[in-house]
Amino acid sequence: MSGATWPLGLLWIGSVIAVAYGSRPVSDRQLTRWATRFDVVIAEDWRSHVSAQLRRVRTVRWGAIVVGTNLGAVEIYVAAIDLERAAGISSPLTKMVPFAAAALGAIAAELSLARPSGGVRSASLAVRRWTDYIDIPWIVFVGVCLPVSLAASVAMLSRPEASTQWVWLAPVGCVLAVLAITAGINAVVDRPAVSVDVDHRHVDDALRADSAHHIVGAAVALAGVVTSGALMVVVDGPGRLIPAVIAFVLLGVWFGLARTARWSVETARLQRT
């Protein structure tokens, strides 16, 4: 019995760095950039509150990614004990786990945001809807992945040379992505507002939009990667490269939605009406 411990060491170092990066305080510059991205002005008396909220959600999201990556890296853990036993452990399932964890983490982050406590409670009569916080085409994309992955799975079953062990994985991954979006965006819309003050409400809406972008981004990556994986099994020849490229593009989409995409809730509301 011989193990390889250096990959595990690298994984742990990476995990510690990721946790430290995710939980670091939000600087003034980052806060300003975030406010610009979501087209809001943060009142001076709310800057510390918003910083604390952003730090909390980032910590939870990165924590979930680290946990998911470690769960998905079960091969590395087994290899540290017994190199030979590790060979067959990696599977499409372990590759899916980090994406599913990221989606769940994005939802957990939203649920961790501050809520008003008891006493006299006020509510704005402005209607909150999914479309205030995220572009619908991304949600449609995840919905479309489900029938595509089902078709790929059926095609997989009709190929005698293909392994059918993981045939269920892509549709299940897509269902998970759809569920993550449904539960996540409902949590975003239904989270009680902490203030009815109009400036605070705009910032609160920006926090919702931020959460929605992270949830949908992770769901797009999850559905896209499992569907691409299924397509790679059923497509022959150099055409297999196309789903692989799509998978990488979707990872970029996730990053874009979570970190750079600009969004204005007010503009989205105006367009709706």
Add this chain to the structure above:
Amino acid sequence: MTGRVTVDPGSPMPPYEQLRRQLELQIRSGVLAPGRRLPTVRQLASDLGLAKNTVARAFAELERGGFVMGAGRRGTIVVGPLDGALDRNTLITDAARRFFAEIAPVDPTFPEVLEALKRVVDDGQVPPAQNTSAVPVHG
């Protein structure tokens, strides 16, 4: 104007009635115009920390009174008061009249009344105004 509602759990008036009255007042005064969509029961219940049934009951009472209409997936829509809209100033004056009638036995001076109103606002019992110095009326 967006409009807003406030519910005081310490009030002797049941929460659904507080909500119904405020919404009715805002519909009557034109703050919530006909055609205006109201938030979902779930959203209002969540924001106000109430059970969904409480908000649903307020909406049902408003619908019975002809102030709102359930529009299926489109939510709840204001249809306006059946007996016509009331002037906003009249509503505020009526509320002030009721308030003064209630405190008349104590015989307060006007500055004392103003001071009390200011205290209520400062204590956060009435949320700060959005754009103007208007405060929500509890009916």
